[in-house]
Amino acid sequence: MAFTISQKIPRAARKGLDRNRAMAWGGAAALALAILGGAQLIAQVEGDRGIPPLANSEDIQVNGIQVDVTGKTGAEARIAGWKQAQKIAWKKLGGPDMPLESIDAMVSSIVIGHEQVGPRRYIATLGVIFDKAKAGQYVGSGSAGVGPRSAPLLLIPVLQSGGVRQVFEVRGPWQRAWAEFQTSTSPVDYVRPTGSGGESLILTAGQAGRRSRLWWRTVLGQFDTSDVLSPVARIERQWPGGPINGTFTARYGPDNTFLGSFTLTAASEQELPRMMDQAIVRIDALYRDALAQGQLQPDPTIVAGGAALDRAFEELRVKLMPKGDDLPPVATPPVVETARPEEAAGVVAAEPVTVQFATPDAAAVDAALAAVRGVPGVQGASTVSLAIGGTSVMRVTVAGGGDRLAAALRGQGWKVAGGGGVLRISR
Structure with missing residues (x-):
């Protein structure tokens, strides 16, 4: 049966019909937005993102060794290049003069940063890792002599490229370089999140600009850390396939405190990983200097207890409340410092x-x-x-x-x- 609205239908009836239609369309739109929003939220969490950091070790590692060796075949040139890298690494560590066979017996692995294998030539940038138990008696541990380590510090590597700032939204070269960094040789105790799952929603580029201590306490508590480090890499490509300029900045704490900055240049896209590795070494040096100067101390406003916050809120309330003799006095409960159970027991x-x-x-x-x-x-x-x-x-x-x-x-x-x-x- 057809239903037609004519001029004879009362105006009130037409208004009711229009209202019902509007509510129906509004409900359908709300349902569509809910479904779309849920799909977008899942898309923000799922996907191929996050790079698990390499396992830390106390083995002695030397990176950035460049070799250029020729041989009868590419395979022979490659083996000769590895042996040459072992000798160069041992010399950099200040080890005593030893036969190559003795040095090779102390090497646990070779890290290939970049290599080119030709018919009779081998060009590569390598890293050599020596076994601590075997080589430690000659050159000492790579982490020896660096002094006391810092408190656990959450690392949020921020990459700015093409006008976009990101951390773990995609797998970027800055995140990969930090994941491959050997942190055991540094006195700075870096805690490197993987960036997978919900971590990509919590640790974003905007997080470094937050000032709320309550928010920071929640985030740091999830990773069992005391404070935060925010190394920033700003990448500018001159033209496709051309040079890449990088500006790297070391920042620290919930106030995003500036510690230092420098610039590096990569000749091409293939040289970008090497530039990132060099930048991390210099960033780590800035954080080392800050630690030696006592600047990497945990922020007391983050680790403050509930009593300290209550006192701060009470002082703020007293300052903001109007003053006058006609106002009734407000009874302020005294703050009682209670001893912790472990302190009472002498632990x-x-x-x-x-x-x-x-x-x-x-x-x-x-x-x-x-x-x-x-x-x-x-x-x-x-x-x-x-x-x-x-x-x-x-x-x-x-x-x-x-x-x-x-x-x-x-x-x-x-x-x-x-x-x-x-x-x-x-x-």
């Missing part, structure tokens, strides 16, 4: 400890975490670098420090090496 404060452990499979990860978390005094334990088939790293907060944790793990049957803030455990 030392909790300290961060880095624990390295072999993870041939997922069961080894669960076993190590369960063993560490079962130690009395452990307040938190989480993996910061996961490498199935290699060496993983966990961050542990334990009362009594590394010595107490090591003694407890030995009691469980674990083999413990190292000491202080860095331990290596194995079965």
